[in-house]
Amino acid sequence: MSNVLKKLEILAGAAKYDVSCASSGSNRSNSGKGLGNASPWGICHSFTEDGRCVSLLKIMFTNYCMYDCAYCLNRRSNDVPRTAFTVKEIVDLTIEFYRRNYIEGLFLSSGVVKSPDHTMSLLIRVAKELRTNHRYNGYIHLKSIPGASTELIREAGLYADRLSVNIEIPSEPNLKMLAPEKDYRSILTPMNSIHQGILVSKEDTRKFRSAPKFVPAGQSTQLIVGATPDTDNQILTLASGLYNHQDLKRVYYSGYIPINTNDSRLPVLSTPPLVRENRLYQSDWLMRFYFFRVDEIVNDRHPNLDLDIDPKLSYAIRNPWMFPVDVNKAPYELILRVPGIGVRSAKLILTSRRYGRISSYQLQKMGVVMKRAKYFITCNELGSSTINEIKPENMKQLFMPKKEIKKKDKHPGQLSFVFPD
Amino acid sequence: MAIWIYDKTFEGFLTLVFDCYQKKIFPDRILGYGNVQFSLFQPEYEVLTDEVRAKRVWDGLHKKVSSTNCQMIYYVFLSEIEDIELLLLRYIRKAFGSEESVELNFGDCDVLELLKIDRKVVREAERIRMFVRFQKTKDGIYYASFDPKYNVLPLVTKHFENRFPDQRWIIYDTRRNYGFYYDLKNTSEFKFAESFIDASTGKIDQSIMGTDEQLFQDMWKSYFKSICIKERINPKLHMQMLPKRFWKYLIEKQT
Numbered sequence: 001m002s003n004v005l006k007k008l009e010i011l012a013g014a015a016k017y018d019v020s021c022a023s024s025g026s027n028r029s030n031s032g033k034g035l036g037n038a039s040p041w042g043i044c045h046s047f048t049e050d051g052r053c054v055s056l057l058k059i060m061f062t063n064y065c066m067y068d069c070a071y072c073l074n075r076r077s078n079d080v081p082r083t084a085f086t087v088k089e090i091v092d093l094t095i096e097f098y099r100r101n102y103i104e105g106l107f108l109s110s111g112v113v114k115s116p117d118h119t120m121s122l123l124i125r126v127a128k129e130l131r132t133n134h135r136y137n138g139y140i141h142l143k144s145i146p147g148a149s150t151e152l153i154r155e156a157g158l159y160a161d162r163l164s165v166n167i168e169i170p171s172e173p174n175l176k177m178l179a180p181e182k183d184y185r186s187i188l189t190p191m192n193s194i195h196q197g198i199l200v201s202k203e204d205t206r207k208f209r210s211a212p213k214f215v216p217a218g219q220s221t222q223l224i225v226g227a228t229p230d231t232d233n234q235i236l237t238l239a240s241g242l243y244n245h246q247d248l249k250r251v252y253y254s255g256y257i258p259i260n261t262n263d264s265r266l267p268v269l270s271t272p273p274l275v276r277e278n279r280l281y282q283s284d285w286l287m288r289f290y291f292f293r294v295d296e297i298v299n300d301r302h303p304n305l306d307l308d309i310d311p312k313l314s315y316a317i318r319n320p321w322m323f324p325v326d327v328n329k330a331p332y333e334l335i336l337r338v339p340g341i342g343v344r345s346a347k348l349i350l351t352s353r354r355y356g357r358i359s360s361y362q363l364q365k366m367g368v369v370m371k372r373a374k375y376f377i378t379c380n381e382l383g384s385s386t387i388n389e390i391k392p393e394n395m396k397q398l399f400m401p402k403k404e405i406k407k408k409d410k411h412p413g414q415l416s417f418v419f420p421d
Numbered sequence: 422m423a424i425w426i427y428d429k430t431f432e433g434f435l436t437l438v439f440d441c442y443q444k445k446i447f448p449d450r451i452l453g454y455g456n457v458q459f460s461l462f463q464p465e466y467e468v469l470t471d472e473v474r475a476k477r478v479w480d481g482l483h484k485k486v487s488s489t490n491c492q493m494i495y496y497v498f499l500s501e502i503e504d505i506e507l508l509l510l511r512y513i514r515k516a517f518g519s520e521e522s523v524e525l526n527f528g529d530c531d532v533l534e535l536l537k538i539d540r541k542v543v544r545e546a547e548r549i550r551m552f553v554r555f556q557k558t559k560d561g562i563y564y565a566s567f568d569p570k571y572n573v574l575p576l577v578t579k580h581f582e583n584r585f586p587d588q589r590w591i592i593y594d595t596r597r598n599y600g601f602y603y604d605l606k607n608t609s610e611f612k613f614a615e616s617f618i619d620a621s622t623g624k625i626d627q628s629i630m631g632t633d634e635q636l637f638q639d640m641w642k643s644y645f646k647s648i649c650i651k652e653r654i655n656p657k658l659h660m661q662m663l664p665k666r667f668w669k670y671l672i673e674k675q676t
Contacts, residue, residue: 005640012647032586045551046673048649051658058648096637099563099588100555102672257652272652352527362528 004093007083014063014074015109018166018222019254023055023104023139025217026161034135036098036105038161038217042139043104056107056141057097061085061122065111069179070266071168071227073259074111084113090126091134098138105139105161106130116147116186124152127159139217144194146186153193154214157201162217162249165190170235174228178265194219195246218249225280226273227256227266232305233298236283240294243287253280279305286311289343290336309399313339316376316387317395323376324386328357340373372399422449427468429453431498434506435475437468438513447514451506485516490524496542497535500571508534546573550580552667553592556624556638557631563590566623566670572597578608595620623670638672645673 024042044053060074062084068076094106108126112119123142130136142160144153157163165187169175172184194215201214221242223235239251255277258269283305286292290312297311298304306314316323316339325334327349335346348366352358360379364370375387375395387395425448427433441447444466452464482491494509512531515523527533548569555563563585567574574594578601581590586605593600599612617626668674 005636005643008640009643009647012644016648016650030583030586035585035587037584043547043550046645046671047659047662048645049656049659050650050653051655051662052653053662054645054648057644093640096633097641099585100557100637100641101553101565102641255653257650274653348527348533351525355526355528358528362533365530365533366527 004085004089007085007089008059008093010081010083011060011063011085012058014080014111015058015060015107017073017254017257017259018058018107018109018143019052019252020107020141020164020220020222020250021053021055021058022162022217022220022250023141025249026139027216028137028139028161028213030137034137035095036136036138038105038137038139045101045103055104056139057094057103057105058107058109059085059090059093061090061108061110061119061126062113063111064113066114067112067179067181069168069182070260070263071178071224071256075260078260087122087125087129091129094130094138095134095136098136103138105141107141107143109143110145112145116145117149117152120145120148120152120156124156124159127156131159141217144190146182146190148190150189150193153190154197157194157197157214158212160215162220163194163215164220164222165194166222167238168222168224169228170223170225170230170238171228174230178227191219191221191246198247218247220248220250220252222252222254224256225253225277226269231298231303232276232280232283233300233303235280236287236294236298239284240287251284253277253284275307276305279307279311283311286315291333309396310339312337313372313399317392320387320392323388324378325376327363327377327379328353338373338376340369340371340376342367423466424448424450424452424464425466425468426452426454426464428470429455430470431495432472432475433468433470434498434509435478436471437506438478438510439471439474440466440468441510442517447510451504451510482513482516486522486524490516493535493539496576497538499573499576500538500542502538502571505538508538542571542573542576545569545571546576548667549573549577549592552671553581554623554670554672555590557634558625558629559631560629561589561631563588564618564625565590565592566595566618567592568596568666568670569594570666574599574601578603582608593618595623621669622675642673642675 022042023038025040026038027040028038030037042055044055046054048054062082063074063080064082064084065074065076073080090106090108097103098105108123110119110123123145127140127142130140140160141162141164142156144156144163144165146165153163167187169178175182175184197214198218201211204211223239225235235253242248242251255272255274256269257272258266260266283297286297287294292315296315302318305311316337322337325338327335332346332350335341335349336343341349345363345367349358349363352362358379360370360374363373363379375385375390375398378386423446425437427437437451448466479491482494494512497505497509508531512535515529515531523529523532527536549567553565553567555565557563574592577592581592582603589604591600591602593613599610601608602611617629618624619626
């Protein structure tokens, strides 16, 4: 087993750049004899020192890989220690960790060895062993290997709660440049098969309640941000399309971390673009929970997200005609558009205002961030100036982090001389 | 100032509500038996917990508010926050005194406060589901220490029964000194007479530890280390997501 400890170090380290972490959306109950269950809301069990949730045992089957993708730690041309688990080792590790409540389940991906189909069937063997021999009902997330056959994808879907195929690079020409052995077809074909499988399974369960589940937690994908010059408009338009047409549950955005510093195809970055990544997640939220269309967040005139302020505030400043919103009258969708009001407080406002008019004091109590919201609403007695009096062009100033402004005043980085014409 | 005392059980509290309506007096302070000595004034009435009275109040509440809200009253009670009984009593009076249901009127301070405390309690219970770490003993029992801010252990036993029906387990509240033991059939409350547990780490004694237990703890620690991306280390965020008060029993945070 001490051998396994070493493998675990290598193959967990190799899997960590996949940022998918959710264990939600599935509902597997336990008949009373087996081990584990999956709850629809998902459970985190720990948090790494970089602040990300640890919900699943995220490991690779092997980090040997026949591909040579520029952005990947495990690419063929990298000189890193290589190893591979056996099926039994992964199964035992999953079960022992699960029984101790360390994890919510298994996330298994792999380098591509021999062929996509060979690799895919290794992953399936692990999942099948867990489900059938060990009557394990915990969460399983399998990575679909790009290029794997439809039959294997179908089989994997019967054992997994979630399947994912990573798109990684948001536009095809750039993907071709960084990952010559991959193309959009090898990614989108399995994605389509999974989508089809889910639709068929939904239809079946409508007819027979006992019909086997097919990836009940849906599918997800990951996009690397900042490795290529793709704009936020390109990234979010792609994501929006995936939500609308492929019915994806989640799109993850992973700020590019320069792992392979000697590759001239990649940009030189001193730190990963974490702020941009964060803005993309905020925009993703706006699309999924706040009824925003992608072209309201980014478009040809505004192709990149503002890094200084969040996308909802940025939208509000670009669309002052919409405000102020009357919290005592406006519909839910409009209240949701107010910066500083989230889903939770919007719902509280809606249920409460039937009992009487809501004051700014109550809004604050309900969790509305008045510091931001006050410029965009009217309510009972709130008398402060709104966006239209202050003028949209002056709004951003109000929200810029104060510290930085001070710093700049004290130590101007560069002197500027203005020469009159 | 009217000070009442009771036994700090939920049934006791419901009985107290009954007595309020019967005597038409609503106390200014409500204390548990243990807290009396800290008060300057002497309690003027002692509530005697009574199952029948408690049930009548409970049934009455179900007629006035939804069962979700009744559950909320119980959860908020478990918070054990100082003077929580007074808030609950005010809320119950509003519920009984109003023609229409009060439970969605979040413009009302008490209604909103109840919701907020309920969320805190639910969150704490969630944290048990998240951060409990079982250690396997020689005779195959999975043991975990926990130290929750609120008294939420009774809210999570069902979760672990459903999840681990084929293993015997114990979850022990070290702050309140009681726990639950699941023996493959039933879950029952108990108290340790003598302890094989290290109070500061929650670790079980070497003498009763299962053979592979140390190895799996080491593997978990090593896994936890390997998955951290050093370019992204963010101690502030880490602390926010994994508050320090949970560290003492978390294997991955022990050195």
